Amino acid sequence: MSGRLVQALLNDDKYPVYREDYGTRLAKEASFADVLRQLTRTKLVPLLKELCNMPAYESKVSDGKFDFLRTTDAYKRAMDCARDRFSWSKQTF
Numbered sequence: 001m002s003g004r005l006v007q008a009l010l011n012d013d014k015y016p017v018y019r020e021d022y023g024t025r026l027a028k029e030a031s032f033a034d035v036l037r038q039l040t041r042t043k044l045v046p047l048l049k050e051l052c053n054m055p056a057y058e059s060k061v062s063d064g065k066f067d068f069l070r071t072t073d074a075y076k077r078a079m080d081c082a083r084d085r086f087s088w089s090k091q092t093f
Contacts, residue, residue, distance in 0.1 A: 007088060008040075008088075
């Protein structure tokens with residue numbers, strides 16, 4: 001899940017602003033937590049819902065087994081959905 005959140009952050013149009021505002025201090029910034037919550041709510045939750053509704057994962061979800069979310073395959077599928085839905089591309093540091 002954290003990899004998806006990192007991708008959400010790196011693909012956000014405001015990433016340069018976030019980096020400038022939050023990337024220079026060692027202290028935790030409360031407002032940065034708000035940024036991450038907003039990205040989770042608006043980007044990650046819809047992607048996870050889409051991923052959980054895929055035929056490949058429906059039976060696992062109905063059995064309450066969400067360990068598939070840690071797999072490379074699920075990550076790739078989520079990034080494909082993110083590309084189609086939000087125009088994301090895989091970003092690196």
